[in-house]
Amino acid sequence: MNLKQQVLHRYKELIQDRIDVFQDMISGLTVDAQNDAKGSAGDKHETALSMMHLEQEKLNHKLKEILEQKNILDKIDATAVHQKVALGSLVQANGLLLFISAALPKIVIDTKTVFALSPQSPLGSQLMGNSVDYSFELNGKSYRIESVD
Numbered sequence: 017m018n019l020k021q022q023v024l025h026r027y028k029e030l031i032q033d034r035i036d037v038f039q040d041m042i043s044g045l046t047v048d049a050q051n052d053a054k055g056s057a058g059d060k061h062e063t064a065l066s067m068m069h070l071e072q073e074k075l076n077h078k079l080k081e082i083l084e085q086k087n088i089l090d091k092i093d094a095t096a097v098h099q100k101v102a103l104g105s106l107v108q109a110n111g112l113l114l115f116i117s118a119a120l121p122k123i124v125i126d127t128k129t130v131f132a133l134s135p136q137s138p139l140g141s142q143l144m145g146n147s148v149d150y151s152f153e154l155n156g157k158s159y160r161i162e163s164v165d
Contacts, residue, residue, distance in 0.1 A: 020106040020165050021094040022125050023115050027132060030120065031086045038079040045072045085118040092117060098164050101143040103135060108163040109143070116140055 017025065049068045092104035101107055107114045113130045120132035133140045142152050143161065151160045 018094075019125065019128070020104075020115075023106060023123070023130050024089065024092055024094040024104075026123050026125060027115070027117065027120055028086075028089050030123070031082060031089060034082050035079065035086065038075055038082060042072055042075045042079065045075070085120065088118045100145055100147045101161070101164055102145070105143075106130075106165040107143055107161060109159050109161050111162075114139070114143065116143065
């Protein structure tokens with residue numbers, strides 16, 4: 017596997033792990049709510065049930081965001097070679113490795129730190145559609161694209 021394939025694979029694993037955690041938390045709350053409904057009555061019960069329901073809604077919202085990130089990653093072909101920066105490009109600029117995909121946490125592969133950014137982010141939008149040796153300035157810092165894969 018080349019570096020870009022390793023990066024995509026690692027991000028897919030990371031996203032799947034997050035999906036699993038959120039699904040477990042949501043199902044745990046569902047079970048808790050069902051158990052609470054069987055054994056309680058009164059105002060305290062209603063409050064506890066409302067709190068569980070609110071928490072479940074928050075978790076569902078976060079799960080939806082993570083599933084959207086997964087959909088973006090699923091569209092990427094890690095074997096594609098790009099001449100210009102596009103979704104799925106692994107870009108080196110100013111010594112940074114930038115994976116154009118979705119805003120995700122940084123990862124380290126073989127001592128190389130990779131930052132995943134959305135094409136809509138300020139840095140991502142400056143990179144999109146440009147090729148090697150393109151230079152630009154963002155927030156007072158100069159950037160130059162050194163390589164695109």
